[in-house]
Amino acid sequence: MALKIRKNRSPEPPPGCPLTECMSVIGGAWTPNVIWSLRAGPRRFSELRLDIPPVSPKVLTMRLRGLEEKGVVNRKVRPTSPPSVEYSLTALGEELVPAIEAIVAVGHKIKQR
Amino acid sequence: MALKIRKNRSPEPPPGCPLTECMSVIGGAWTPNVIWSLRAGPRRFSELRLDIPPVSPKVLTMRLRGLEEKGVVNRKVRPTSPPSVEYSLTALGEELVPAIEAIVAVGHKIKQR
Numbered sequence: 440m441a442l443k444i445r446k447n448r449s450p451e452p453p454p455g456c457p458l459t460e461c462m463s464v465i466g467g468a469w470t471p472n473v474i475w476s477l478r479a480g481p482r483r484f485s486e487l488r489l490d491i492p493p494v495s496p497k498v499l500t501m502r503l504r505g506l507e508e509k510g511v512v513n514r515k516v517r518p519t520s521p522p523s524v525e526y527s528l529t530a531l532g533e534e535l536v537p538a539i540e541a542i543v544a545v546g547h548k549i550k551q552r
Numbered sequence: 553m554a555l556k557i558r559k560n561r562s563p564e565p566p567p568g569c570p571l572t573e574c575m576s577v578i579g580g581a582w583t584p585n586v587i588w589s590l591r592a593g594p595r596r597f598s599e600l601r602l603d604i605p606p607v608s609p610k611v612l613t614m615r616l617r618g619l620e621e622k623g624v625v626n627r628k629v630r631p632t633s634p635p636s637v638e639y640s641l642t643a644l645g646e647e648l649v650p651a652i653e654a655i656v657a658v659g660h661k662i663k664q665r
Contacts, residue, residue: 448589472571521554547570
């Protein structure tokens with residue numbers, strides 16, 4: 440006899456699952472690192488490169504564009520000499536910070552094992 | 553004159569960055585969904601398939617194996633008739649739940665925009 444499907448199903452995600460939704464924002468390689476780096480204030484491209492040494496310029500550009508399109512990151516050209524471009528978290532981006540902090544907290548626990 | 557690198561650098565990740573560490577565990581497509589589904593107790597493969605309709609059997613198998621290797625998920629053969637295989641969260645797996653809950657909470661906020 441086939442086994443019955445049990446009832447301990449985790450609450451069903453509503454349509455447009457928030458988990459999938461949020462992971463589509465923070466899921467790409469280095470994306471959480473970018474958000475983490477901008478937590479302390481606006482950073483320029485070259486500064487982000489220093490913050491996240493393993494990320495290639497190509498991937499960092501892609502991530503910043505993606506995050507800008509999703510409304511997580513704000514791109515601002517500043518009238519410095521030479522002109523500079525600064526990236527910062529939007530209000531939505533700030534809301535992602537606690538989730539990334541929770542991930543970091545678990546990361547610490549994983550490392551302690 | 554080149555612009556100076558500013559001092560507002562987010563605290564540097566320690567070697568073996570916890571963020572990268574944790575994302576390597578929960579980062580794959582559907583991985584957080586698997587952990588979310590197991591939150592409510594052990595589930596079988598067929599039950600997980602129902603929980604996460606878009607996931608293909610191939611990817612689900614890969615994810616469960618990966619999570620087992622990383623010590624997040626426990627695989628147990630049960631002496632039912634027919635024999636059945638049950639997946640559950642290990643203690644480490646349980647520790648990931650708050651991080652995923654934080655991601656879900658932000659997901660809800662993203663959806664409200």
